[in-house]
Amino acid sequence: MRLGRRSFSVLGLLSALPLHARSAATPATGDLAVTLHAAAFDLFPHGAVSTDVYADAAESFLAARGAPANELVQGLGGRAFVDLAEADRILRLQNLEHTAAFQAFRFHVLTRLYANPEVTRSFGYEGPSLEAGGYLRRGFDDIRWLSGREPRED
C-alpha cells in the first residue's frame, strides 16, 4: 500500500498505532472494506480506539448492506479515497452526507462504536453496574470541584 502524502493520512495514522492496539483478527481486505474502514474512522476519529473496531464496522456494514456500501465507495471515488489527505477525504464525505447510503453508514458505525464497551470505557463510561453493586459505593456522588468555585464573571 502506498502511504499518503501528508503525515496525517489515514494509513500513516494507522501504521503509527502501537502494535498491541491491533488484535490477531484479519485486517480489512478488499477495496470496498479498506475504503469503508478509512471512512469509518473519518466519521468518528478516535485515535486511541483500536483500528479493529473501525474495520469491524466497515466489514459488518459491507456484509449487511451491500448496495449502499457500493454506492458510498463509488461516491467517495473508490479505493483512491484512502490515499487522499484528510482535508480532501472530509470534503468527499461532506459531498455525500445527504445521501441515504452515507446516513445508513454513519448510523451503523455510530452504533458499533458507541455501544462498544471497550470504546466507551476509554471515555470514562463504566456501563452496567448491577453485578458491581451499582455506583452507590463507586463514586456516584464523588464530585468535589463544585465547592469553593468562584462564580463566573461576565
Add this chain to the structure above:
Amino acid sequence: MKISQESEAIVIIGSGAGGGTLADKLTQAGREVVLLEAGERIDAGQWHQDDLAAYAQLSWLDPRVASGSYLAARVAPSMPAWIVKAVGGSTLHWNGLAYRAQAHELRALSEYGSVAGASLADWPLAYDDIAPYYSEAELRLGVTDTHGIPRHAPNNNYQVLEAAAKRCGYRSVSNGHIAINSLARDGRPPCIQMGFCNQGCKINAKWSTLAAEIPRAEASGRLDLRSGCQAVKIDVDRRGRASGVLYRDPDGNLQRQRTRWLFLACNSIETARLLLLSESGAFPDGLGNTHGHVGRHYMRHVNALAFSRMPEPVSMHRGITTPGAIFDEARHDPSRGFVGGYLMEALALAPVSLAMLVGGAEWGRDFADFMASYDHLSGMILNGEELPREGNRITLDSAVKDQFGLPVANVHVDEHGNCDAMRDHFYGRANALFASLNGKDTRFAIPPSATHNLGTARMSEKPSEGVVDAFGRSHEVQNLFVGDGSLFPTSTAENPTLTIVALALRQADYFLKNVA
C-alpha cells in the same frame, strides 16, 4: 385464576400506570377482573442494562405512522412514540419522576386565556378534588419527600444542576418527589444508583405496576391477567353499551370476552385507536365519538435535550438517570413569550443514546471530541406544557395495516408556535446554567419520539367538548371508562405518571361507591 369468556366481567385493557392501579384497587375491593395486556410478561431478571438491547426488548415496536410537520414525521416516521409493550406498560421504563400537577394548570383555559390555534380547556375537576388521591398515589409509589420518605443522596449530575441553579438565582431546585426507594420499602430494596432506570430497574427499587400492583392483584386470587393478548375491537349491544372485547390471543386467534364494565388504559395512542376501530351503527365514527373528540387534542410535552462539557469530571452515568429538577420556570408567565411552564430535569444518557439523540446528523473530529469527553458531560432535559390542538390527533391510517390487517394509528402533529418559543427560552437558560460553571461546547437536540402521550379521550364537563366526564366515564357509553393519560385536557408541565395513578385511584373509588 381464570374467568370464563362468557362471564360478563370487569375488563381492563392495559397494565401500566392506569390499568395496573385499577386492577389492584378493584381486586382488593373484592371484584374479579380480566386484565388484557398486548405485551408479554418480561420480568426484571430478563431486562438488559444496555440501551439498544432494552429498547428492542421492551418497546412498542408495532408500526404507527407519524404525519404532519413535526420532527417525528421527518426523522422517525414509524416511531412517533417511545412506550412499552409488556406487562407493566410504560412504568417499566419511566424515569420515576412523580410530580403533582399545579392547581393553576388544571384551569389552563381560565388562567392562560384562549390561545389562537390551541384547544385549551379547563379540567372538570379542581386540585382539591385530586389532592387526596395524589397523597394516596405517593404512598403507593413510595415517593421521596412525601409521607416521611427521605430524599436520595444527590448524585454528581444533580449536584451540577443544583450548583448551576443557585448561581443563576433559581430557588426551587430539588431531588425529591422521585418514585424510587431511598430505603427498603414495600418489599422492594433501596436504590443502589445503578443508572439504567429507562431500561427497567433490575432490582425494582423504582416503582412499577409489574413490581407492585400486579403481584398484589394476583395474590388476591381475583385477577385473570392475559398477556400477549391485544384488543382489536369493542362490541356494543342494542342499548349502546359495551358488550364484549375482541382480542387476539398469543397464537393470533380471535377471542371474545364478554364485559359488564370496561376500562381502557392502553396509553393514549392505542386507547384512541381502539375506540376508532370500534365503529358500529350507533357509533359510526368510533365508540363514544359522536362529538368527534376521540383521538383529538393529542399532546406530548415540549422536550429538548442539553449537554455541556464541564471543566472537570462529572460521570453523569453514575446513579439515577433523572436525579432532580429545577422548578422555577414551571409557573405561567407570559412575559417570557409563551404560555404554560416547564421543568429542567437533570438527565444522563449512555454514550450510544447520547450519540444517536444529541449527535443528530453530525460526524467528524468535533463530534468525536465531544463524545470522548463523556466523563465531563452534564445533561438536562426540558419538559414543558404542550398546548392541545384540534388538528393534532390520532386517526386510523389510510394505508398501513398491522399484523392483524387493521389500520395502524396515524399520529398527526403540527406544533403550535408556543413550543418553539418555550424551547428558545430554555436554550437561553440552559446556556446560562452551564456557563455559570464554565461549561463549554453545549449541544442541544430535540428527541423525536414522545415518551409522554396524552389527551386523546379528554375529560370534559359538557359531552360536546370531550369524550369522558370528570371520573373518566364515557359521556355516551355508560359502562365504558378511560384510565390512562388520554384523559388529560391539558398536558401540565409535569411528568404525567403520578397524575395518571391519582386519577385511576379516584376513578376506582367512584366506581366502587357509585357504579358497581
